[in-house]
Amino acid sequence: MMDIDDVQVMPIEGSILMRMLRYVKPHTKILIVAFFVLILATGANVLGPILIKVFIDNYLVLHRFPYVPLLLLGATYLGLNIATALFNFTQLLLFQKVALLIISQLRIDVFNKVQQLGLSYFDRTPSGMLVSRITNDTESIKDMYVSVMSTFVQNIVLLIGIYISMFFLNRQLALFCVVLAPIIVAIMALYRHFSSRIFHLARHRLSLLNAKLSESLQGMYVVQAMSQENRLRAEFEKINHAYRSARIRNIKFNSLLLRPLIDSLYLLALILVLGFFGLHSFVARVNLGVLYAFISYLDQFFEPVNQMMFRLNSFQQAMVSSHRVFHLLDEDELAPVKEGDQLPSITEGEICFEDVSFSYDGKTDVLKHISFSAKPGQTIALVGHTGSGKSSTANLLMRFYPVVRGRITVDGVDLRQFSDEELRKKIGLVLQDPFVFVGDITSNIRLGNTDITDEKVRQAAQFVQADTFIEKLANKYEEPLGERGATLSSGQRQLLAFARTMARDPKILVLDEATASVDTETEEAIQDALLRMRQGRTTIAIAHRLSTIQDADLILVLHNGEVVERGTHQELLVHQGLYHKMYLLQQGGRAVPENYMGA
Known part of the structure; x- marks a missing residue:
């Protein structure tokens, strides 16, 4: 204090x-x-x-x-x-x-x-x-x-x-x-x-x-x-x-x-x-x-x-x-903004981190020399213990913080050259604890975007299967919501966040522990929706539950801000490194069969 x-x-x-x-x-x-x-x-x-x-x-x-x-x-x-x-x-x-x-x-x-x-x-x-x-x-x-x-x-x-x-x-x-x-x-x-x-x-x-x-x-x-x-x-x-x-x-x-x-x-x-x-x-x-x-x-x-x-x-x-x-x-610590006169657009969603290091306080690096690429349509999963730098990586991609050392590109264009409007429209973010505004279901999915019609709102909700609980509400899509959506369960708020993201049809998805607040039954119900959300979109998925990212095209294992392992789920299990230990812990310590080929 x-x-x-x-x-x-x-x-x-x-x-x-x-x-x-x-x-x-x-x-x-x-x-x-x-x-x-x-x-x-x-x-x-x-x-x-x-x-x-x-x-x-x-x-x-x-x-x-x-x-x-x-x-x-x-x-x-x-x-x-x-x-x-x-x-x-x-x-x-x-x-x-x-x-x-x-x-x-x-x-x-x-x-x-x-x-x-x-x-x-x-x-x-x-x-x-x-x-x-x-x-x-x-x-x-x-x-x-x-x-x-x-x-x-x-x-x-x-x-x-x-x-x-x-x-x-x-x-x-x-x-x-x-x-x-x-x-x-x-x-x-x-x-x-x-x-x-x-x-x-x-x-x-x-x-x-x-x-x-x-x-x-x-x-x-x-x-x-x-x-x-x-x-x-x-x-x-x-x-x-x-x-x-x-x-x-x-x-x-x-x-x-x-x-x-x-x-x-x-x-x-x-x-x-x-x-x-x-x-x-x-x-x-x-x-x-x-x-x-x-x-x-x-x-x-x-x-x-x-x-x-x-x-x-x-x-x-x-x-x-x-x-x-x-x-x-007069505070000059502003959010990063577009640099340069060009107006590039995100069309494919290819992401590249090139030797990126980052520090919040200017003294201690929370990311150290991070490099990886995500091709259009690929899913890159970030795993690691708390404080390993997973969310910091996503924050830099969202341009919440400036990239001072290293470089991030999208479709080969430096992230700093994109306008805020282009980034927020083409990159969808779903957080572990989704924020719900005072209003109703429709306004929370639309968020003031007049291009999103009522029909698009319903289609987005159906796409992520949020319509299942919305239709049960007394006023359906006009159901009033209080501060932070206190009348909804954590799983319902998460589904609402999915619908909000999909209504904008982004090229890139950033899922920061997106299923962490969802119960097992609800998680199983939205896995198909997540698969459909990822189709044709580059996805950066931060995951705690390793079971949710086993089909990722590439898994990056972070430790103290560094990428210590990379590969597919099967390759990392065979490697028997940090990822293998994390998997065993989540499996209750059970050994992995030698001929294991993934769940």
Whole structure:
């Protein structure tokens, strides 16, 4: 398990913020309208204290109460408040609409990026941590656009309006309030500096929490079968406690540096303003309306400051999340893609491995100098103990990993020159543990390929004899399937995978322990289907049960990543090497007759 505190604190560069702002560009027109409405709302808002100042100085203090002017003044004040509410509603709606459009696009970009990553990236990255980046981190960025940016824009515009009104009332005091701006900016910078590690740590621990949750859910059968509930509960509790501790540290930090500090600054400013007017009253007359308006503006000045300070919490989380998301978007460990400008096609299915070596980590070779050829229509079987390199050989043929040392060709053309579409269409893969998507039987066989009609779906199912169990289902081919096909048996899921592969009529078949999850009765029922599947197709069959590959044209015996034996079933038995020992083990240790010619 990853260290709970093993987190690298990355500096939040201005480039991250600029990159986030690039997502705003497609919505410039809406934002211009929103900004214009925001200016109107701000203007209506800051004019309120000016009207009250006029009422106090021109009417209240002088004890003058003319009906018509006061009625107009009151109606104007009421109209400004109504206009402020309407303008604020409109600009808030527009800003948040843009924010949701932006985050929707960002989520799509992240999801598309994940689809393009190479399997080597997933080998070393827990799926739960990826889920955390796609969900929790993008949700935090959504808050950045929905609440933080809109709040900052609104309040900055409001502060500018307040400054203009202050200068209109009293230049000296307005200049004093200008001095407050750099102090507030310094406080914000101080907050961001000290809170950065706390947010990084909290996000890291939340990722670990999601990873542990994902692992527990995916392995629930093993968890319950092996009585691992207490152990996993303890591990989950440890990570959850660490995440809670990080969040508490964040709350303590916010409680100290946000509201109390700004409130103290506000009280200091209020004392200075009142002191200024108090001293001024000894030498000249003080307009009460101006005093009221200034105190009102001072209060309005610090309210948006407080809002921005509170939003700094969300801002800091969003910047940390943005760094994590953009780090994922910038990941260059992509799945291998086509090289060159040619567009070759797979027509025959001839496969050739030429001195291929491979390592997952760049240090330890799992394949060493693998060479073999498979003629069109031949079946090549790969056998060997766990970790011998069988699945790695198939992974390279499927181009899940790049071939760096050696060369693989199909029909004499380097594997790297084929397009992904050509490879996935012409090479069919059936895994030991087939994946079933949420949907129904038909959608799981078709997998979104519109070229596969309902008739082809039924023909493929009949070809592999999957129609035997499908016809018994309540809704037949429209039978709904849950996550991972939990309502089907392992054998039924395997048959569904066979039908899915055959519906595409591939030239090459890769069977990775394709019958390992099938019971003996079902295995016997699909052997004929496998024989028909292999007719006219080059087949690479990874097998644990040696009985399923005795008729292979060539059997390669792998050990520690090397081909140590090769030949037909009969030739390898006569050789009495590793294959012979494996066969004896599966036969219960019985000796093989000298004149044995195969089952």
